[in-house]
Amino acid sequence: MAPKNRAKGGDSKKKSQDKSQEKTQATNVSIGGATWQPKKPIVEILGNAFAILALAALGSPISQMNLSPVYGSIPAAIHHQKGIMLAAMIAYIAVAQLRSQNMPINAKNYISPMAYYVPVLQSLLFKYSTVLGPERGPFVTELLTYFPVLLLSLMGASEVLSDLNLTQYGTRVAEATPAIASYFAYSAMVQGANSFLPQIMGTSDFFTRSGLQLLVATISGVLFRSTMMALAVPAVLHTMFQNPHHYATRTTQIVNHTLAESQYSLLARADSVTGYISVLENHKDGFRLLRCDHSILGGEWTITPERKKTGQTVKETIYAVFTMLEAVRLIKTPIFVPDDERDALFIGLGIGTAPTAFITHGINTTIVEIDPVVHDYATKYFSLPTNHTKVIADATTWVDSQAKAAPESYDYIIHDVFTGGAEPIALFTYEFLQGLNTLLKEDGAIAINYAGDIDLPPPRIVLNTIFAVFPNCRIYRDTLPDDPETFINMIVFCTKTLAPLEFRLATNDDYLDSMARRAYLPPDDGLEIHLPNIGGGERKYTEVDMLKRGQESEVAEYHDEAAIKHWVVMRKVMPAAVWENW
Incomplete structure (x- = not known):
């Protein structure tokens, strides 16, 4: 019996060795006659590394989105790439140092716990946004939150990729290849995440800023x-029950308790394709605002007993520019056409001040707005009438399509797009404006609202482009000429003909019982400015300077400076606590 048992034991041992050899052979790869022997199956190694880097890449735009309501999307991005490169360098050095001392890396073990603390630390650091400012604030915040997670992720990916066992190609190749591959793979995934995430934001409870972080x-x-x-565990509990940026009943109560100290309250909030959208009410001065990230899309004065004494009988816009846009109706035309036989196109909505007026006048109105939440809130909280044509779409593709399908469809076009401290460049290119020109009837008129810093080149480039498309234009500002602020709103009125562009006198019907309309319709001659008076910094411009598709970077390079100035302006509109507790 004993010999038989020994024989069985020997067979078992032999089978085990055969399986081990088969597994080793499965991981071996022959390259140029040499045998490359990864420590694990290549699919397993690459799959694990991909998972680590993909999650880190998702964290990049999520972190930027979380910073945007406090700093704006442009200031939040100024030093973001530098921080990524810094994390990559430190990760490479740290991995090399640990390996030289034969110490385990084990970075994967710390990624998840650190990631849970990102929303906690960000909510605490946002309270110092005024002290840190729009340039340093985002970098300092990410230095203590997202960049450590990225550092651990890059170290973890390098650790996983080290199982590829590239030592036979030299020590430098074995050490550098995982780090370099991790960085470039991560960078490619970030680009994908930047394109993908905005499309799903707000579509479920998971696809919110704090929801995605968790x-x-x-x-x-x-x-x-x-x-x-x-x-x-403490970080999860804090985010779900104490973090004002997490959307839940209790956290919303915390937000309103904090905002009450500044006499504000939050009426609604949501994540959407263009950013964080919210509706705020000021109880001290009596106005309501629509907010997108660190920018205000519009607002109106509510009717209070005090205001009734001043003669206010309807809700009034807090920004004159939105009533000035309505002056496009007052531009004289050769033939009188009643309002109810006219068509208007709005590119951009805001709270809907001008669209509401046009609809009230009986004009057949089409509104193109990229953000469905903006349209929803304008309807629910700012009384936008529903009897209009709603188009939720990217205006660039919609205008290109409509210009071919239905030219000369509109008597009036109102172009009013702005958010985050900078203009959406694609909506001010020669090609886009030419599309609007095609959609405008021969005797029609267009009003374009442009906000920018007149000390910088972009306003002059944009205005040159507008004048290149429309032969007859006049420019007005919404503040007095002696206002020292250089970041201003400009309204450009244009027609397709060379006949003098003149406004008729407004009537009581045009005013719609509004005090603001009485003050700004038609625009005062004292607010008119002329193109040669808009300098644009040190650069000297000629008539050929304009913005075309593919040249957007010529304007984008000035966005950082303009957005920082806009941040300062916005901090004067509302207290820091209101911006920080979004």
Whole structure:
């Protein structure tokens, strides 16, 4: 019996060795006659590295989105790429140092717990936004939140890729290849995340800023089987029950308790394709605002007993520019056509001040707005009438399509787009404006609202482009000429003919019982400015300077400076606590 048992044991041992050899052979790869022997199956190695880097890449735009309501999307991005490169350099050095001392890296174990604390730390750091400012604030915040997560992720990916076992190609190749591959793979994934995430924002509770932060941290913990997840419990509880930026009943109550100290209240909020959208009410001065990130899309004075004494009988816009846009109706035309036989196109909505007036006048009105939440809030909280044609679409593609399908369709076009401290460049190119020109009837008129810093080149480039498309224009500002502020709104009125552009006198019907309309319709001659008087910094412009598709970078390079100035302006409109507790 004994020999038989020994024989069985020998067979078992032999089978085990055969399986081990088969597994080793499965991971071996022959390259140029040499055998490359990864420590694990290549698919497993690359799959694990991909998961780590993909989650880190998702964290990049999520972190930027979280910063945008406090700093604006442009200031938030100024030093973001520098921080990414810094994290990559430190990760490479740290991995090399640990390997030289034969110490375990084990970075994957810390990714998830650290990721859970990102929303906690960000909510605490936002309170110092005024002290830190729009340039340093985003970088300091990410230096203590997202960049450590990225550092651990890059180290973890390098650790996983080290199982590729590239030592036979030299020490430098074995050390540098995982780090370089991780960085470039991460960068490619970030570009994909930047394109993908805005399309799903706000579509479910998971696809909100705080929801995505929790989701990424949770997936990391599950995939990497972190043994330190217990440390994340306080962070999860804080985010769900104490963080004002998390959308829940209790956290909304916390927001309103904080805002009450500044005599504000939050009426609604949501994440959407263009950013964080909210409706705020000021109870001290009596006005309501529509906010997008660190910018105000519009607002109106409510009817209070005090205002009734001044003669106010209807809600009034807090910004004169929105009533000035309505002066496009007052431009004289050769033939009189009643309002109810006219058609108007609005590019951009805001709270809907001018569109509401046009609809009230009986004009057949089409509104193109990219953000469905903006349209929803304008209807629910700012009384935008529903009897209009709603188009939720990207205006660039819609205008290109409509210009071919239905030229000369509109008597009036109102172009009013702006958010985040800078103009959407694609909507001010020669090609886009030419599309609007095609859609405008021969005797029609267009009003274009442009906000920018007249000390910088972009306003002059944009205005040159407008004048290149429309042969007859006049420019007005919404503030007095002696106002020292250089970041201003300009309204450009244009026609397609060379006949003198003149406004008829407004009537009581044009005013719609509004005090603001009485003051700004038609625009005062004292607010008119002329193109040669808009300098644009040190650069000297000629008549050929204009913005065309593919040349958007010529304007974008000045966005950082303009957005920082806009941030300062916005901080004068509302207290810091209102911006920080979004």
